[in-house]
Amino acid sequence: MSQARHILALSGGKDSTALAIYLRDRIPEMEYVFCDTKKELPEIYEYLDRIEAFLGKKIKRLCDDRGFDHWLEVFGGFLPSSQMRWCTKILKIKPFEDYIGDDEVKMYVGIRADENRQAYVSTKPNITPVLPFKDDGLVRDDIFRILKESGVGLPKYYSWRTRSGCYFCFFQRKQEWAGLLKNHPDLFEKSIEYEKVDKEGNGYTWGQNESLVQLSDPDRIKEIEERHHISLNKIQQNNSKRPLHEILEEINDDDSDDTPCSFCHI
Ligand code: SF4
Incomplete structure (x- = not known):
């Protein structure tokens, strides 16, 4: 053999x-x-x-x-x-x-x-x-x-993102989409092109209940970032010496409602 x-x-x-x-x-x-x-x-x-x-x-x-x-x-x-x-x-x-x-x-x-x-x-x-x-x-x-x-x-x-994979991966958190918009605006635009939404807001979107056009609204981005900073601060207050990448990972793990794909994100 x-x-x-x-x-x-x-x-x-x-x-x-x-x-x-x-x-x-x-x-x-x-x-x-x-x-x-x-x-x-x-x-x-x-x-x-x-x-x-x-x-x-x-x-x-x-x-x-x-x-x-x-x-x-x-x-x-x-x-x-x-x-x-x-x-x-x-x-x-x-x-x-x-x-x-x-x-x-x-x-x-x-x-x-x-x-x-x-x-x-x-x-x-x-x-x-x-x-x-x-x-x-x-x-x-x-x-x-x-x-x-x-x-x-x-x-x-x-x-700005703790998981590997496609730029448009649906496992991304809101904050990570905001990170994509900031770090790769061209890829964010391409991700928008994949979404098909009619005037009533029905169709195919990467995330639930919100299209990327809605998410990229400056007020919405501000809201997402503020929430993210509150989570960061909470963890940092408990342990100020922890590096940022560890804190980001903890936030994402806690925020997780789906089991990420072990083939793509490991
Ligand atoms: S699950 Fe994997 S293959 Fe599918 S979009 Fe995410 S990273 Fe890409």
């Missing part, structure tokens, strides 16, 4: 990156892949270059040639949502499973010991998930330490 392949799918997020760093010398034969929707934040592509430099190895880019816009048409213009995550299945998981084929694979996932979420579980019996951080008891602080000590650091989007 042939030996299992060892594969780590990077998402452009901090945990999968820390895992790649953690395993670089432990599993030299590791294959690193990234499933590219071609709609990722620009900071992710820059981060992948940084990770490659550290690993001294290419990260194989996998993608579905037809792309997001084709599939959106196939799905009748229905934007993906947390209830219907067709984007993850088609643009992330399928290219990964095609790449693996029928080979026996150990798939390394960066779920930490202090997390409860499920790893992406393939329906393919030849894929065995391995969770080294869970097995070795590594928690959030360890991840920040690994990233810092390696020199790879955090992705640049981390000052």
